[in-house]
Amino acid sequence: MEHRTDFQLSFWEKQTYFSSCDVLVVGGGLVGLFSALELKMRQPALSITVLDRGPFLPYGASTRNAGFACFGSISELLDDLKTLSEDQVFSLVERRYKGLLKMRSLLGDDAIDYEPLGGYEVFTETEVSLSDECLGSMDTFNVALKTITGLERTYVDSSSDLREFGFSGVKRMIQNRGEGQLDTGKMMKALLNRARAAGVEVLTGIGVEKIEESSSHVQLYTTHGFPVKAQSVLITTNAFARELMPELDVRPGRAQVLITQPIDGLKLKGSFHYDRGYYYFRNVGDRILFGGGRNLDFSGEETTDFGLTETIQTRLEELLKNMILPDASYAIDQRWSGIMGLGPDRMPIVKPISQRLFCAVRMGGMGVAIGSLVGEEAATMILR
Numbered sequence: 001m002e003h004r005t006d007f008q009l010s011f012w013e014k015q016t017y018f019s020s021c022d023v024l025v026v027g028g029g030l031v032g033l034f035s036a037l038e039l040k041m042r043q044p045a046l047s048i049t050v051l052d053r054g055p056f057l058p059y060g061a062s063t064r065n066a067g068f069a070c071f072g073s074i075s076e077l078l079d080d081l082k083t084l085s086e087d088q089v090f091s092l093v094e095r096r097y098k099g100l101l102k103m104r105s106l107l108g109d110d111a112i113d114y115e116p117l118g119g120y121e122v123f124t125e126t127e128v129s130l131s132d133e134c135l136g137s138m139d140t141f142n143v144a145l146k147t148i149t150g151l152e153r154t155y156v157d158s159s160s161d162l163r164e165f166g167f168s169g170v171k172r173m174i175q176n177r178g179e180g181q182l183d184t185g186k187m188m189k190a191l192l193n194r195a196r197a198a199g200v201e202v203l204t205g206i207g208v209e210k211i212e213e214s215s216s217h218v219q220l221y222t223t224h225g226f227p228v229k230a231q232s233v234l235i236t237t238n239a240f241a242r243e244l245m246p247e248l249d250v251r252p253g254r255a256q257v258l259i260t261q262p263i264d265g266l267k268l269k270g271s272f273h274y275d276r277g278y279y280y281f282r283n284v285g286d287r288i289l290f291g292g293g294r295n296l297d298f299s300g301e302e303t304t305d306f307g308l309t310e311t312i313q314t315r316l317e318e319l320l321k322n323m324i325l326p327d328a329s330y331a332i333d334q335r336w337s338g339i340m341g342l343g344p345d346r347m348p349i350v351k352p353i354s355q356r357l358f359c360a361v362r363m364g365g366m367g368v369a370i371g372s373l374v375g376e377e378a379a380t381m382i383l384r
């Protein structure tokens with residue numbers, strides 16, 4: 001965004017929107033908004049402002065994701081166990097599960113179009129050993145997750161249902177019975193409305209370029225040239241966190257998606273993961289949303305540029321035609337990308353940086369699930 005030093009606020013603008021506030025949140029995605037809402041619900045007298053540099057809406061991952069309400073497919077959990085302890089992996093699953101419940105209860109299932117259609121992991125004929133490993137671990141994961149989901153069997157072998165969905169080349173399928181899906185746009189709209197109704201000031205089109213802390217307050221310098229003061233500041237800029245805090249271990253990871261036009265007689269319902277979660281697809285009404293392929297070019301996709309590449313889009317189209325919708329005729333309606341905040345493992349970073357400065361970043365590909373709970377954790381950290 002262009003830096004404008006000539007921007008002169010009126011007395012009224014300054015008084016109403018930019019006089020010193022108690023907590024200023026930088027980044028108006030799910031985490032920033034849930035944190036602000038949680039702070040306001042716990043302490044209504046606090047003045048809270050959220051600044052986002054998106055030109056009219058928050059512009060990161062929260063308005064651009066796939067809307068999977070998921071907490072872990074078996075291959076992803078097995079992958080996580082390579083970098084995290086068992087306790088850490090199951091505590092992450094629990095945070096995602098509880099996060100989803102919290103979001104649903106705060107915003108309401110109707111407002112976010114939540115549908116409990118189940119999550120699935122599909123395995124092709126070239127993935128026999130991976131599917132054997134996942135099916136072999138199913139009982140262990142079912143025991144571990146029973147206390148979290150309350151389900152006797154969270155995961156079930158649903159390979160016998162494969163014919164219903166009309167795939168080609170898919171040999172096995174595991175269902176996660178606790179997962180669902182939602183409408184990403186409606187979720188963010190409901191959250192923005194909820195935060196504003198609670199008294200949180202949400203302002204877009206304002207980027208923060210620099211932060212300075214003194215013993216009495218924090219001063220932020222914005223892209224429009226005018227400074228803003230706050231007692232405490234929470235950074236929730238996720239993939240963009242290093243622009244303000246270069247010391248944080250957060251890498252950007254672009255995720256590209258496409259969506260089809262409505263498809264006559266679409267059989268496929270639910271959210272699906274393929275290739276250890278590197279590809280994901282779901283129905284959105286009678287359309288298919290399909291994303292992934294970052295593993296085709298890890299270094300090229302480590303970028304904060306919202307763009308698309310031919311390599312990944314071509315692969316998405318091939319898989320859509322040859323594996324997911326082999327018998328359907330359809331057209332692609334739209335393509336877009338969003339930027340995730342990634343790290344060496346899937347643990348978010350929620351921590352104080354100094355006396356008055358805090359951060360809650362690095363939500364990976366699970367921010368829809370974990371965002372509300374991270375907001376709760378961030379609010380607790382600030383109020384402490």
Ligand SMILES: Cc1cc2nc3c(=O)[nH]c(=O)nc-3n(C[C@H](O)[C@H](O)[C@H](O)COP(=O)(O)OP(=O)(O)OC[C@H]3O[C@@H](n4cnc5c(N)ncnc54)[C@H](O)[C@@H]3O)c2cc1C
Pocket residue numbers: 026027028029030031032051052053054057058059060061062063064065066067068069070206207208209236237238239240243244254255256257291337338339340341361362363364365366367368369370371
């Ligand atoms: C294509 C895609 C599909 C996904 N699918 C799923 C899914 O199905 N399920 C799931 O659980 N998760 C999914 N995710 C991940 C999920 O969307 C994210 O984890 C979550 O939205 C992160 O929320 P956040 O608030 O931390 O970050 P963001 O939503 O990225 O918000 C960060 C905000 O900070 C703002 N900002 C950045 N720098 C500045 C600055 N200097 N000054 C002011 N503002 C600034 C940005 O404009 C942005 O709005 C997906 C992500 C993508 C990209």
